[in-house]
Amino acid sequence: MNQVAADESRPEVLSSALLRASDPVAKAALIRDLSDDQRLNVDAMGETEYYDRQTSSSAPVQFVGLFVAGLMPIGSSFAAMNTMYAAVSHRSKEIGTLRVLGFSKSEILPSFLFESLLLAALGGVLGCLLILTLNNLTSGIGSFKTFSETTFQFRVTPAIMGIGMIFAGFMGAVGGLFPASNAARKEILVALRSV
Secondary structure, eight states: OHHHHHHTTOOSOOSOOOOOOSSHHHHHHHHHHHHHOTTTOOOOOOHHHHHHHHHGGGHHHHHHHHHHHHHHHHHHHHHHHHHHHHHHHHTHHHHHHHHHTTOOHHHHHHHHHHHHHHHHHHHHHHHHHHHGGGTTOEEEEEOTTTSOEEEEEOOOOHHHHHHHHHHHHHHHHHHHHHHHHHHHHOOHHHHHHOO
């Protein structure tokens, strides 16, 4: 290692060095020889294992991210449900009028569900527009094991935005199903008497 440092005009303290083997058998032999040589005092490993160890320090951050990502759909479903219940409550007379005009319960349910899906689609579009501001943003996380930093770049692709829109639609459907069902079940007289 001292010779490598001298050749590259670097300080003699190295955190890592990358060597390329010709094939997997040579790679295994190189790793074994470097690890067995007590004079070198190195921890030899494959590149994949090296990066796995580097990113292991980000496991708590990944857990928190997944936990928050799991809570957000539940909260957004309840928010959509609350909005749609309020819409149904404020439009009881409208629902009663529709029923008097001959609209069946099976026609009222899809109309409120469609309204919920439209609101969810609007939220999905706004979310996609907001997330585009993070496109190509580079960030990093430090490793307490190697005292190095692993950087990563956010990439917002059309596929990711499509998945987001599908997810928004699913949340709108879940959040709108019960209020739409409640609207469809309203009796004509009860709906017309509501304020």
